[in-house]
Amino acid sequence: MKKLPITLACGDYDRVQAICDGRVLIEGCDLNFMTMEPEELFFRAYRNQEFDVCELSLSSYILNLSRGVEMPYVAIPVFISRTFRHSAIYIRTDRGIDSPVDLKGKRVGVPEYQITAALWARALLSQDYGVEPWDFEWFQGGLEQPGRVEKLALNLPPAIQVSSISSDATLDSWLREGKLDALIAMRPPRCFNEGVPMVKRLFPDYQAAEAEYFARTGIFPIMHVIGIRRELVHAHPWLANSVYTAFIKAKEIAVAALENIAALPITFPWLGPWMEQTRSQMGADYWPYGVAENQKALSAVVQYAHKHGTAERLLKIEELFAPGTLERHKV
Numbered sequence: 001m002k003k004l005p006i007t008l009a010c011g012d013y014d015r016v017q018a019i020c021d022g023r024v025l026i027e028g029c030d031l032n033f034m035t036m037e038p039e040e041l042f043f044r045a046y047r048n049q050e051f052d053v054c055e056l057s058l059s060s061y062i063l064n065l066s067r068g069v070e071m072p073y074v075a076i077p078v079f080i081s082r083t084f085r086h087s088a089i090y091i092r093t094d095r096g097i098d099s100p101v102d103l104k105g106k107r108v109g110v111p112e113y114q115i116t117a118a119l120w121a122r123a124l125l126s127q128d129y130g131v132e133p134w135d136f137e138w139f140q141g142g143l144e145q146p147g148r149v150e151k152l153a154l155n156l157p158p159a160i161q162v163s164s165i166s167s168d169a170t171l172d173s174w175l176r177e178g179k180l181d182a183l184i185a186m187r188p189p190r191c192f193n194e195g196v197p198m199v200k201r202l203f204p205d206y207q208a209a210e211a212e213y214f215a216r217t218g219i220f221p222i223m224h225v226i227g228i229r230r231e232l233v234h235a236h237p238w239l240a241n242s243v244y245t246a247f248i249k250a251k252e253i254a255v256a257a258l259e260n261i262a263a264l265p266i267t268f269p270w271l272g273p274w275m276e277q278t279r280s281q282m283g284a285d286y287w288p289y290g291v292a293e294n295q296k297a298l299s300a301v302v303q304y305a306h307k308h309g310t311a312e313r314l315l316k317i318e319e320l321f322a323p324g325t326l327e328r329h330k331v
Contacts, residue, residue: 003030004236009041010055010080010226014257015287018250026246028238038081038224045073046151049229053243055080056227058301059116059310063152065319066311073227076240076325077291078247081224083186084210085120089202090175090183090192097182100129100202106181108136109171111143112150113162114310116301117186120221123304124213133308134159141165143185144172156309175199211281218296220282225320233322240322248289255287291317291326 006026010016012035018024020033034051042057044050046064049072056073064071091097095106103125110118125131138161142148146168156162165174174180176191176199183189191199203209214220226247233240257265261272268274278286288294298317305311318326 004028004232004239005030005032006052006232007032007034007050008053009034009036009045009051011035011038011041011224013080014254015080015251016247018253019246023253024246024249027242028236029242043151045227049073052229052232054227055224057116058222058225059114059119059305060152061225061227062302062305062315062320063114063154063310063312066305066313066315070230071227072230074230074233074240074322075225075227075320076244076247077294077321078226078244078289079222079224079287079294080226080247082220082222082287083117084206084213084221085117085124085184085186086203086209086213087201087206088117088121088184088186089125090185090189090199091202092175092178092181093198093200094178095181097202100125100131103131103182103202104135106136107139107179109139109141109165109174109180109183109185111140111148111171111185113138113140113156113160114150114152114154115186116221116223118184119301119305119308119310120223121184122308123300126304126307127217127300128213138162139165139171139174139180141174142170143187143189144170146170154309155312160309214282217300219300220286220297222294222297222301228322237324240324244289244325251287251289290328291321 006029008031038055041055042060045054045056046060056075061075096102122133140150140162141164165171171183171185172189172191175183175189176196226243228240228243258275264271302311302315302317306314
């Protein structure tokens with residue numbers, strides 16, 4: 001029987017390498033695998049729907065889905081990118097910002113208001129410190145390159161004001177020059193990496209803050225999901241679970257490689273202690289896929305997306321995923 005040709009695009013992660021190099025096959029499919037950075041991938045996926053299977057911004061996916069328009073992609077509960085976001089908040093040290101509460105009334109930059117990194121940063125500020133997005137004056141633009149715009153049009157509550165920075169400027173330059181008081185960005189701005197004295201992280205010991213957050217909430221923030229072209233799922237009902245199963249197997253191979261410390265698989269001398277610490281704090285399956293395994297994170301993301309204006313209605317978790325992937329068989 002002829003296999004279904006599909007193109008899969010996602011980041012170059014260890015947890016997908018076994019699919020990329022052919023050790024794990026997507027059953028029933030003839031695969032063309034492409035890797036690229038998230039900014040390019042999301043732009044091409046949302047603007048042109050170029051891929052059959054691809055990594056998607058969870059926040060952008062929720063925003064589109066909440067508008068009641070059938071999405072070109074339907075997600076499966078493969079959470080290919082996850083990151084705690086305490087580390088993503090940068091501040092000017094000359095603006096009297098000694099704690100998260102001091103952000104109120106400040107000028108805050110963000111590459112795009114609707115990106116998932118910003119959603120989770122807003123969520124932790126709201127949940128833990130009572131600081132809401134309507135407490136800021138928001139400025140949107142490219143972190144290192146001028147001219148970045150929101151991928152999707154926003155319909156924010158009137159209390160949330162987002163302005164674009166000048167077309168020839170960057171968020172890095174505005175933070176460096178003091179035109180911003182703070183910045184939320186998934187990549188460190190150049191001024192921080194260069195050690196500009198007035199630019200620091202809001203949470204200097206962010207690993208400790210993030211570990212405490214997980215211990216208290218049970219939430220490991222989800223950034224990106226895997227989406228499959230909806231018309232393919234309708235035409236081939238088996239496809240969603242074939243892709244889902246392949247990603248589960250690939251992740252298992254990646255984790256097994258990390259745990260084999262007889263010869264270190266990555267260039268990091270204390271991998272063994274790091275793995276032991278992570279398992280002790282987060283459990284054996286510290287990067288879970290699946291709906292049931294991620295109820296806390298999924299509940300939080302749909303709630304804060306709605307509360308902060310990046311979802312036009314409160315979605316149910318089961319609306320996010322292909323129906324056949326909501327549960328997994330057990331032996």
